[in-house]
Amino acid sequence: MLARSSLARATVAAPAALGRAPAGARNMATLREIELRLKSVRNIEKITKSMKMIASTKLAKAQRAMNSGKEYGVANVEVFDHAKSDQPSENKIIIVISSDKGLCGGIHSSVTKATRRLLAGAPDAPIKTDVSPDTPIFIVGDKSKAQLSRATGGNLRMTFNQIGKDVPTFSDASAVTDLIIKSGVPFDSAIIVYNKFVSAISYESAAVEVKGEKALKESDGFKAYEMEDDVTKDLAEFSLANAIFSALTEAHACEISARRNAMDNASKNATDMIGSLQMQYNRGRQAAITNELVDIITGASAL
Known part of the structure; x- marks a missing residue:
């Protein structure tokens, strides 16, 4: 009776001991899972390399447009240097320039953080000026809109999208203005x-302040000349459109450059991951072949 019970316990315990899986076997990836993951990472690598090539092609065009757009900004700076006003501006607005597209690193977070520092009056704000926390905000691009609407949703007055899909034009800046x-x-x-x-x-991140019609009228440089009211009004609107166009072209060049760098880093990470997965797959395949050979040799020896 004791012999039978001991034999039963040994029979039950033996398969459990022989067939017991390792402690982390449930979390171990099979060869099929590694193969599927390897295939998906290779597809991602192809996509990121293609996007890098496209961004590299667009970068030269964006830089040429940026250099042309900067001329508008230089003209604005020269006008406002000769039309300085000592009286502070009571009513101010903030125009944030971003885009609708992602996959370009933290370029959109950069302008978002700069806007928050500007509203908070932080010492590291992109421009030294007095801005109240409830200053109206106009946003170009859905990315910064999504980020700023969570913290400063009450300040948003108007948002624009579908601008900057290609190289920005002066017509886009005029429409926004x-x-x-x-x-x-x-x-x-x-x-x-x-x-x-x-x-x-x-x-x-950077910022530039564009004076309005009232500030231009009160400046000493404009008081020296007799001009009609429509002239000052048109000049203020044209100056704002110039500044927006210059910012749009420069932001577009930054976006293309950041996307190229982001896709380059993503391609390198995918290449490293492919090498790691390939080594893991080869080791698992060699282990499976070794186990099959051991079974064949053991069976042949038993015969």
């Missing part, structure tokens, strides 16, 4: 927050 003026939000100056192009691999 026209809608801002017709929005009914009064302003004496506009602060444009955008990404400044430093080099093909770097950018930084």
Whole structure:
């Protein structure tokens, strides 16, 4: 009786001991799972390399457009240098320049953080000026809209999209300026927050302030001349359109450059992951072949 019970316990315990899986066997990937993952990573690598090539092709065109657009900004700076006004602007607005597309690193977060620092009056704000926390905000691009609407949703007055799908034109800047003026939000100056192009691999957030019609009329440079009211009004609108166009072209060049760098890094990471998965797959395949050979040799020896 004791012998039978001992034999039963040994029979039950033996298969459990022989067929027991390792401690982490449930989480171990099979060869089929590794093969599928390897295939998906290779497809991602092809996509990121293609996007990198497309961004590299567009970068030269974007840089040429940026250099042409900067001439408009230089003309604005010269006008406002000769039309300085000591009286502070009471009503200000903020225009944030971003885009609708992603996969370009933290370029949209850069202008979003700069806008928040500007509203908070932080010492590291992109421009030294007095801005109240409830300053109206106009946003070009859905990416910054999604980020700013969570923290400063009450400040949003108008958003624009479908701008910057290709190289921005002066017509796009004029349309944005026209809608801002017709929005009914009064302003004496506009602060444009955008990404400044430093080099093909770097950018930084920047801001520029554009004076409105009232500030131009009160400046000593304009008081020296007799001009009609429509002239000053048209000049203020044209100056705002110039500044927006310059910011759009520079932000577009930054976006293309950032997307190229992001896709380059993604391609390198995919290549490293493919090498790691390939080694893991080869080791698992060799282990499976070794186990099959051991079974064949054991069976042949038993015969």
